[in-house]
Amino acid sequence: MTERLLVATFGGERDIVDATRAAKDAGYHIVDVYAPYAIHGLDKAMGLRPSRLPWICFGLGLTGAIAKLWYQIWTSATSWPVNVGGKPLSSVPAFVPVTFEIMVLFAGVGTVLAFFFVSRLRPGKHPKVLYERVTNDKFVLVLLQNDAAFDVSNVRALLERFHVERIEERLTEAGR
Amino acid sequence: MADHVSNLRKPLILGNKTYEAVTRDVCHPLDQKSSKAWWMTFLVAMAMMGLGMVAVTYQIETGIGTWGLNNTVGWAFDITNFVFWIGIGHAGTLISAILFLFRQRWRTSVNRSAEAMTIFAVICAGIFPIIHMGRPWLAFWVIPYPNFRGPLWVNFRSPLVWDMFAISVYFTISLVFWYVGLIPDLATIRDRTTSKIKRAITGFFSLGWNGSNKTWLRYETVYLLLAGLATPLVVSVHTIVSWDFATSIIPGWHATIFPPYFVAGAIFSGFAMVMTLMLIVRKVLHFEDYITLHHIEAMCKVIIATAGMVGLAYMTEFFVAAYSGNEYERFAFVNRALGPYAWAYWIMAVCNVLIPQLLWWKKIRTNPTAVFFIAILINVGMWFERFVIITISLTRDYLPASWASYAPTSIEIATLIGSFGLFFTLFLLFARFLPMIAIGEVKGVLSYGHRQKGDHS
Numbered sequence: 215m216t217e218r219l220l221v222a223t224f225g226g227e228r229d230i231v232d233a234t235r236a237a238k239d240a241g242y243h244i245v246d247v248y249a250p251y252a253i254h255g256l257d258k259a260m261g262l263r264p265s266r267l268p269w270i271c272f273g274l275g276l277t278g279a280i281a282k283l284w285y286q287i288w289t290s291a292t293s294w295p296v297n298v299g300g301k302p303l304s305s306v307p308a309f310v311p312v313t314f315e316i317m318v319l320f321a322g323v324g325t326v327l328a329f330f331f332v333s334r335l336r337p338g339k340h341p342k343v344l345y346e347r348v349t350n351d352k353f354v355l356v357l358l359q360n361d362a363a364f365d366v367s368n369v370r371a372l373l374e375r376f377h378v379e380r381i382e383e384r385l386t387e388a389g390r
Numbered sequence: 391m392a393d394h395v396s397n398l399r400k401p402l403i404l405g406n407k408t409y410e411a412v413t414r415d416v417c418h419p420l421d422q423k424s425s426k427a428w429w430m431t432f433l434v435a436m437a438m439m440g441l442g443m444v445a446v447t448y449q450i451e452t453g454i455g456t457w458g459l460n461n462t463v464g465w466a467f468d469i470t471n472f473v474f475w476i477g478i479g480h481a482g483t484l485i486s487a488i489l490f491l492f493r494q495r496w497r498t499s500v501n502r503s504a505e506a507m508t509i510f511a512v513i514c515a516g517i518f519p520i521i522h523m524g525r526p527w528l529a530f531w532v533i534p535y536p537n538f539r540g541p542l543w544v545n546f547r548s549p550l551v552w553d554m555f556a557i558s559v560y561f562t563i564s565l566v567f568w569y570v571g572l573i574p575d576l577a578t579i580r581d582r583t584t585s586k587i588k589r590a591i592t593g594f595f596s597l598g599w600n601g602s603n604k605t606w607l608r609y610e611t612v613y614l615l616l617a618g619l620a621t622p623l624v625v626s627v628h629t630i631v632s633w634d635f636a637t638s639i640i641p642g643w644h645a646t647i648f649p650p651y652f653v654a655g656a657i658f659s660g661f662a663m664v665m666t667l668m669l670i671v672r673k674v675l676h677f678e679d680y681i682t683l684h685h686i687e688a689m690c691k692v693i694i695a696t697a698g699m700v701g702l703a704y705m706t707e708f709f710v711a712a713y714s715g716n717e718y719e720r721f722a723f724v725n726r727a728l729g730p731y732a733w734a735y736w737i738m739a740v741c742n743v744l745i746p747q748l749l750w751w752k753k754i755r756t757n758p759t760a761v762f763f764i765a766i767l768i769n770v771g772m773w774f775e776r777f778v779i780i781t782i783s784l785t786r787d788y789l790p791a792s793w794a795s796y797a798p799t800s801i802e803i804a805t806l807i808g809s810f811g812l813f814f815t816l817f818l819l820f821a822r823f824l825p826m827i828a829i830g831e832v833k834g835v836l837s838y839g840h841r842q843k844g845d846h847s
Contacts, residue, residue: 249603250833262607289546294540311633314626322563322620329570333608336597340593
């Protein structure tokens with residue numbers, strides 16, 4: 215199945231945010247917006263929900279901390295108990311620093327890997343760049359022409375209010 | 391949004407740059423052939439590193455006896471260098487993580503280089519404890535791994551084990567943080583370069599980044615999470631380094647003030663090193679519009695604040711020694727200021743407490759040459775701070791019969807020179823092949839301090 219896309223290019227931050235918001239309000243289906251940097255407020259204009267990655271980060275951090283605390287208690291008190299200076303075998307306060315470090319390690323590295331996974335980023339992946347200047351100085355809004363009511367001239371009139379620089383129609387394989 | 395930006399704020403980036411101009415300016419040094427000046431500095435750095443490698447090889451082959459250590463002074467030059475380099479690294483994390491959480495947007499011009507500096511400094515730091523082991527091929531013994539000797543585990547109550555974990559995690563997280571920040575910029579290079587090799591390499595490492603805002607949203611979330619994790623991490627790392635000393639019973643080491651004192655000192659010395667590097671980069675690569683006098687002033691203010699903290703810690707140590715009524719503690723501090731190594735103490739006090747006070751004057755703060763020399767002196771002073779704490783305390787402990795003195799051998803000095811060589815070699819390679827300024831982030835602050843009419847490009 216192929217999809218018909220409308221690809222609109224803009225030259226400035228304000229224009230892309232306003233155009234995205236207007237397209238959203240007019241009920242068009244926004245496939246994605248491409249930008250050279252993270253634009254504050256663009257996610258809200260697109261109607262994106264906040265990322266759930268913080269929960270993954272929290273879960274991984276907790277896992278790392280519990281696992282490492284258990285491991286320290288197990289090695290020091292069960293597997294090979296050594297009396298060091300008469301201290302209790304399971305001296306939990308002394309285990310806090312390493313527990314903390316491993317929590318940070320799990321949470322940090324794990325969150326980044328989860329981010330790569332959900333965003334389908336992997337080493338050597340061939341980039342599907344719509345327009346090579348989108349990583350430099352251009353902003354691109356992609357709309358889906360999903361029904362017969364989608365009238366290109368109406369959309370063009372809407373986007374021209376926001377100084378659109380170029381509009382083109384593209385066909386793409388579904389799933390992109 | 392731009393509407394809400396006060397026009398009382400000064401622009402962070404000068405010269406009314408367009409997005410395209412930012413990409414061009416930052417990528418310009420990468421597109422050119424290596425300059426003669428770059429080759430000259432690179433060869434000097436490589437030569438210094440080579441000297442260090444010869445020294446380390448000789449030391450590993452012969453043993454720790456090639457150093458000036460003795461029964462009394464078991465830690466000296468190498469651990470001084472270790473703490474010095476770790477401290478340098480901390481400013482990079484402060485700039486990239488803590489200033490990010492505090493929304494100090496001027497950090498965007500310097501964070502990339504500062505993070506690179508962190509990674510290279512931690513590499514330099516990590517070498518010293520390993521070679522100090524004397525048998526570095528057994529360095530993996532500090533890691534708990536399943537073995538046939540019991541299994542015998544490491545002692546998790548030992549600050550040295552905490553230190554190993556802290557430094558390794560710090561290195562890993564710093565590297566990940568730096569790489570995540572680099573991905574969008576690598577994609578920028580991939581899409582504009584004409585060189586096939588460059589496109590292949592940046593294409594591989596940019597992970598298929600295409601500027602999708604859905605990815606940007608997650609990216610921003612991850613960046614915030616990493617900043618939130620790196621902030622307590624950086625504090626924990628130097629805290630744990632200070633515990634290497636504070637949990638012992640040597641007078642002059644056994645002090646509860648050590649963790650905050652070490653963290654403040656680390657940020658202080660790190661900022662001096664960032665300043666040293668940035669002033670050179672700014673001049674050589676013509677980044678005056680990006681690293682402006684405003685940035686230099688802001689960093690100078692951090693230096694003044696941390697110099698004050700360090701100065702306060704010096705005085706507190708003396709006060710506590712006097713007030714404690716402990717004669718060993720009192721003697722340790724009188725010996726620092728008036729004993730055989732008093733020269734090292736006073737180099738430290740002058741460079742770290744008195745010289746930075748010059749930065750109170752705006753005229754000096756906005757004079758890059760003056761700031762450069764002050765930063766160098768702070769680097770020297772902070773190296774001596776670690777020498778004073780570590781070596782002087784050890785030379786005079788409880789029993790006068792066990793007192794000794796210490797002088798570094800040529801091997802130790804060559805190793806220190808070698809670590810600087812390694813640091814600069816890595817930094818020069820970074821400056822040659824990767825964007826020194828975070829292109830994507832700088833584009834985000836272009837409108838800062840400008841009144842916008844619709845668009846500004």
